[in-house]
Amino acid sequence: MRRVRVSSHQSPIHKLGDSQMKLTPKFRLATTSALPSSMPSSDLEQTSWETPLIPGLPDDAALNCLLRLPVEAHEACRLVCRRWHHLLADKARFFMQRKVMGFRSPLLFTLAFHRCTGKIQWKVLDLNYLTWHTIPAMPCRDRACPRGFGCVAIPSDGTLLVCGGLVSDMDCPLHLVLKYDVYKNRWTVMTRMLAARSFFAGGVIDGRVYVAGGYSTDQFELNSAEVLDPVKGVWQPVASMGMNMASSDSAVISGRLYVTEGCAWPFFSSPRGQVYDPKIDRWEAMPVGMREGWTGLSVVIDEHLFVISEYERMKVKVYDPETDSWDSVKGPPMPERIMKPFSRRPLPGGGPATAAVRLYEGRVRHSRRRPAAHAFEYHVRYALVDLDRLPLPGHLSPDEARLIASTSGPVHLLTIPKSVGYEQNPLSIYYCYDSAEQGQDGNLKMCIAEVTNTPWGERVMFTFQPGSDLVAKPLHVSPFMDMLGNWSIRAESPGDTLYVVISVQHPTLDNYFTASFHAKLVEKTSSSLRLATFFWLMPHKVAVGIYWEAVRLWLKNVKFLDHPRYLNASYRDEAQKRNLEIRSSCSFLQKQKMNDQRSGSADETAEITNHHDQNGEESVPKRWCVWRDAQWPWS
Amino acid sequence: MAAATDDAGDSNEMIRVVSSDGEHFEMPEAAANLSLVLRHMIEDDCADAAGIPLAVVAAKPLAKIVDYCTKHAAKSSGLTIEEAEELKRFDAEFIEVDTDMLYDLLVAADFMGVEGLSKLAVQRTADLIKGKTPEQNRETFGIVNDFTPEEEEEICKENEWAFQITKPPSRLC
Numbered sequence: 001m002r003r004v005r006v007s008s009h010q011s012p013i014h015k016l017g018d019s020q021m022k023l024t025p026k027f028r029l030a031t032t033s034a035l036p037s038s039m040p041s042s043d044l045e046q047t048s049w050e051t052p053l054i055p056g057l058p059d060d061a062a063l064n065c066l067l068r069l070p071v072e073a074h075e076a077c078r079l080v081c082r083r084w085h086h087l088l089a090d091k092a093r094f095f096m097q098r099k100v101m102g103f104r105s106p107l108l109f110t111l112a113f114h115r116c117t118g119k120i121q122w123k124v125l126d127l128n129y130l131t132w133h134t135i136p137a138m139p140c141r142d143r144a145c146p147r148g149f150g151c152v153a154i155p156s157d158g159t160l161l162v163c164g165g166l167v168s169d170m171d172c173p174l175h176l177v178l179k180y181d182v183y184k185n186r187w188t189v190m191t192r193m194l195a196a197r198s199f200f201a202g203g204v205i206d207g208r209v210y211v212a213g214g215y216s217t218d219q220f221e222l223n224s225a226e227v228l229d230p231v232k233g234v235w236q237p238v239a240s241m242g243m244n245m246a247s248s249d250s251a252v253i254s255g256r257l258y259v260t261e262g263c264a265w266p267f268f269s270s271p272r273g274q275v276y277d278p279k280i281d282r283w284e285a286m287p288v289g290m291r292e293g294w295t296g297l298s299v300v301i302d303e304h305l306f307v308i309s310e311y312e313r314m315k316v317k318v319y320d321p322e323t324d325s326w327d328s329v330k331g332p333p334m335p336e337r338i339m340k341p342f343s344r345r346p347l348p349g350g351g352p353a354t355a356a357v358r359l360y361e362g363r364v365r366h367s368r369r370r371p372a373a374h375a376f377e378y379h380v381r382y383a384l385v386d387l388d389r390l391p392l393p394g395h396l397s398p399d400e401a402r403l404i405a406s407t408s409g410p411v412h413l414l415t416i417p418k419s420v421g422y423e424q425n426p427l428s429i430y431y432c433y434d435s436a437e438q439g440q441d442g443n444l445k446m447c448i449a450e451v452t453n454t455p456w457g458e459r460v461m462f463t464f465q466p467g468s469d470l471v472a473k474p475l476h477v478s479p480f481m482d483m484l485g486n487w488s489i490r491a492e493s494p495g496d497t498l499y500v501v502i503s504v505q506h507p508t509l510d511n512y513f514t515a516s517f518h519a520k521l522v523e524k525t526s527s528s529l530r531l532a533t534f535f536w537l538m539p540h541k542v543a544v545g546i547y548w549e550a551v552r553l554w555l556k557n558v559k560f561l562d563h564p565r566y567l568n569a570s571y572r573d574e575a576q577k578r579n580l581e582i583r584s585s586c587s588f589l590q591k592q593k594m595n596d597q598r599s600g601s602a603d604e605t606a607e608i609t610n611h612h613d614q615n616g617e618e619s620v621p622k623r624w625c626v627w628r629d630a631q632w633p634w635s
Numbered sequence: 636m637a638a639a640t641d642d643a644g645d646s647n648e649m650i651r652v653v654s655s656d657g658e659h660f661e662m663p664e665a666a667a668n669l670s671l672v673l674r675h676m677i678e679d680d681c682a683d684a685a686g687i688p689l690a691v692v693a694a695k696p697l698a699k700i701v702d703y704c705t706k707h708a709a710k711s712s713g714l715t716i717e718e719a720e721e722l723k724r725f726d727a728e729f730i731e732v733d734t735d736m737l738y739d740l741l742v743a744a745d746f747m748g749v750e751g752l753s754k755l756a757v758q759r760t761a762d763l764i765k766g767k768t769p770e771q772n773r774e775t776f777g778i779v780n781d782f783t784p785e786e787e788e789e790i791c792k793e794n795e796w797a798f799q800i801t802k803p804p805s806r807l808c
Contacts, residue, residue: 054760055777056738061745061757068761079769079790082781089793 049083063087067098070129092183095158104128107182109153109160113146120146122160122180138178139187143167148174148198152209154230158182161190161228163211166198173198173217177228191233194226201250201259205278207231210238210257212276213245221246225276225283239281241274251298251305255279258286258305260294289324293317308334356389360414360498362519380416382519384431384494387411395450396430396461405432405446405463414494415450427451427517429491429500431466444493464489496521650677651686652701658694659686660701666708670700671748691746696739703729703752730759734775737763 053062066087069077071094078088088094098105106127113120120140124133140162148166153159160180166173175192193211200214200222212225221244226235241259248262257276273286273294296308305319306329314334317326360382387398388410396404398411405411415428430448444466451460468490490501501516650667652660667673667682676687689697706725710718732740737756744752764772773780782790 051779051781056734057741061741064757065741065760065764068758069764073765076767076769077764077772079782079787080772080780081778084778085782085790089790 051081051083053083053087063097064101067094067101067103070126070131071133072131091185095183105182109151111146111149111151111162120144135180135185136187138162138180139189140165140176140178144174145198148215150197150200150202150211150214152202152204152211154204154207154209156207157230159230161209161230163193163202163209164197164200164214166215173215191228191235193228194235194237195222195224197222199246199248201247201257203250203252203257205252205255205257208278210276210278212241212250212257212259212274213247215246220244227278238276238278239283241276242283243272243274245272245274249294249296249298251300253300253305254303258290260286260291262294287321287324289326290319290321293319293326356386357524358384358494358521359523360384360494360519361522362498362517364515364517366515380517380519382414382416382498382517384498385413385415387413387430395428396448401430401432401448404448404461405430407432407434407445409433409435409443409445412494414498414500427500427502431491431493433493447489447491449489464491466492494521650682651684652697653686653688654692654694654697655690656694658697660697662701662705663708666701666704669704669708669749669751671750673747689743689747692743693739696736696743699729699732699736699740700743700747700749700752704749707751726755730755734763 053059053066057065066077066084069088071091074088074094078085086093087097095105108125108127110123110125111120112123120138122135122138124135125131126133145166148164150163150165152161152163154161158181160182162178162180163176164174165176173196175194175196177190177192179188179190180186181188196217197211197214200211202209202211204210207230209228209230210225211228213222216222223241223244225238225241227238228235245259245261247259250257250259252258255278257278258273259276260273261271270288271291271294273291274283275286276283290305294305294307296314298305298307300306307317307319307326309315309317316329316331316333318329319326362380362382364378364380385392387395387401391397392413392415395413395415396411401411401413402408410433412431412433413428414431428450430450431444432446432448434443434445446463447466448461448463468488488503491499498519498521499517501514503514648664649661650664650673652662652667652673654660664677667677673682673687676682681687692700706729707722710722714722730737730740737759740752741756741760744756763775767775769780772778780787
């Protein structure tokens with residue numbers, strides 16, 4: 001894999017999208033041309049074969065059988081005889097024959113990446129046989145951000161286009177367009193896009209590939225859109241979207257491209273959306289109900305837009321264009337373990353349940369929408385420590401945490417241990433459990449966030465409700481923003497996965513900043529040595545195995561989702577749309593100031609207890625706490 | 636003849652077919668309708684007491700096909716999950732035959748246009764091929780190895796490039 005060394009923001013843009021970026025020979029794998037010359041040449045017509053494909057069967061019937069062989073069986077079967085070799089050794093011929101016979105070859109392409117190294121690999125699920133396959137590595141830089149690509153499948157051609165993207169830690173968008181040909185099993189570099197873009201919309205309409213919006217080279221959102229004619233291989237501009245917008249998701253419905261900016265909790269600003277009609281080359285605004293309800297990844301089945309709602313516990317809903325509203329799809333939601341980012345369960349069976357430390361690996365993503373749209377993500381490791389079993393110096397003791405949270409059970413601290421050489425530990429969270437649920441994750445009562453602002457060495461602590469909570473931020477000590485921001489925090493009891501999402505809204509700028517941390521449990525341990533090793537070797541060295549996160553699913557054939565089970569009416573009705581009003585009681589404690597102001601820890605404890613027992617706005621010192629009712633935009 | 640015409644719409648009508656070796660079989664019209672060929676014959680009023688002659692289908696496979704169609708016709712619409720599974724079990728047992736019978740069924744089903752059976756037989760053949768070594772396949776299907784040893788060696792070295800199968804990463808967990 002070619003590495004391009006990057007030293008500034010300017011140069012890589014040209015290099016990465018550059019057509020000079022050649023594929024290494026690794027990607028040009030030998031096909032049947034490697035056959036010895038004595039072999040029947042590949043252009044021999046079938047009629048010239050003297051032997052039947054299968055003795056006793058007419059050739060067309062035998063062909064019908066052989067074309068049903070899954071590709072993993074080809075390796076052995078091509079050795080049977082020349083005719084079988086002729087058919088099976090060349091996948092282009094094999095798939096072409098299937099096409100001629102009217103067989104469908106539905107394949108699900110999944111962009112997977114290694115959580116530690118960020119290395120990208122495409123996985124293919126053969127929906128006929130439900131087997132997973134690996135295709136050759138995409139000729140792309142190692143550090144490309146997997147989520148930034150625009151991926152478009154053209155099932156009729158058997159091709160997959162991967163466009164644009166972003167170099168993970170550089171905010172550097174790419175022009176690059178790569179094509180994977182399923183019949184040749186080969187990647188090629190295509191004509192690059194007119195504009196470098198990442199996090200943009202894309203879709204195929206009438207065999208032409210449309211892309212729109214996204215983040216551009218200067219980190220601003222684009223309003224431009226362009227179209228690729230795959231036959232000619234030329235990109236041409238189409239009408240501008242009329243607004244500068246990056247896109248989290250898009251869909252093609254009835255020949256029109258629907259582009260959504262994407263919903264991000266807590267929905268302070270309504271996500272924008274545009275619709276493109278290629279027939280008249282014009283954009284129009286997306287209906288308000290559609291754009292506000294598009295709260296997750298979508299898939300189009302029979303011209304209906306289905307969304308797996310990330311913000312409604314993976315409930316599946318379908319858009320009704322007549323009423324501009326969404327209907328719940330009956331049946332259970334997507335299972336939690338396939339929550340986005342979709343992932344494989346790392347530890348089946350798990351380690352000992354009583355391990356003092358659970359180790360998580362994941363990615364932090366920061367995105368700022370204005371004044372400059374900006375997004376990047378990086379890899380981190382966190383430890384979740386049972387403080388009763390392994391107290392950590394420099395943090396609350398478990399008893400202190402229980403006092404603050406008014407709980408009596410275990411206290412788990414999510415943090416980056418200090419011994420690692422990390423210069424900052426911006427956020428630690430205490431998860432305080434009820435005593436009745438010893439060791440269980442099911443009964444999380446309260447969380448305490450501990451936010452440290454490294455340059456000033458200041459630390460802020462405040463409690464928040466698990467699930468989601470909105471806290472006003474009247475503190476002058478702010479690690480993220482000025483003091484006008486509101487923090488909304490979303491966190492749930494850590495299990496095999498863990499996530500924390502903090503959004504900051506600025507009241508005057510009408511924008512927000514979002515930091516999210518998604519991680520997977522990778523190990524349970526009670527050994528402090530293991531803990532040290534895990535973090536000491538943090539970058540790349542620890543072999544923790546490979547866990548794949550699928551970030552984008554692309555269907556090559558809609559048949560897959562036609563599965564009746566998915567929409568089966570035999571499941572019991574879902575409850576009505578829940579009232580999602582956010583409980584917003586909150587309190588702030590500023591530990592350091594307290595330490596300065598109060599002489600002993602007894603006083604501090606008393607203050608904490610007093611504050612929390614009354615749990616009312618009157619009892620909370622005004623400079624530390626503000627009540628605020630969160631508005632749910634749908635209610 | 637007149638009677639047959641009158642009862643053309645009656646699904647209880649029994650249809651007679653005659654194998655290439657002269658054996659007679661009967662099946663309900665609904666069953667016969669699963670065969671494209673028979674359905675067209677019935678529609679064209681060619682089904683009479685003498686039976687529809689099937690010149691290329693021998694008695695042994697025809698008996699099985701009549702079984703298959705009768706079973707499937709009886710359970711053609713409004714299947715419950717249990718019935719669908721029962722039908723699946725029936726198919727699985729039905730197709731557990733030797734290769735000679737399998738070929739006969741395959742060709743006959745194709746000829747008669749019994750789509751379900753055709754698919755079943757073809758898939759069964761593919762499944763038989765799937766898990767076998769080259770030598771086992773040659774043996775099962777009577778195929779002569781026309782490679783020279785050198786060629787065979789060459790192919791073994793050849794990179795089977797498309798779609799390497801991914802093993803579940805369970806060992807990594």
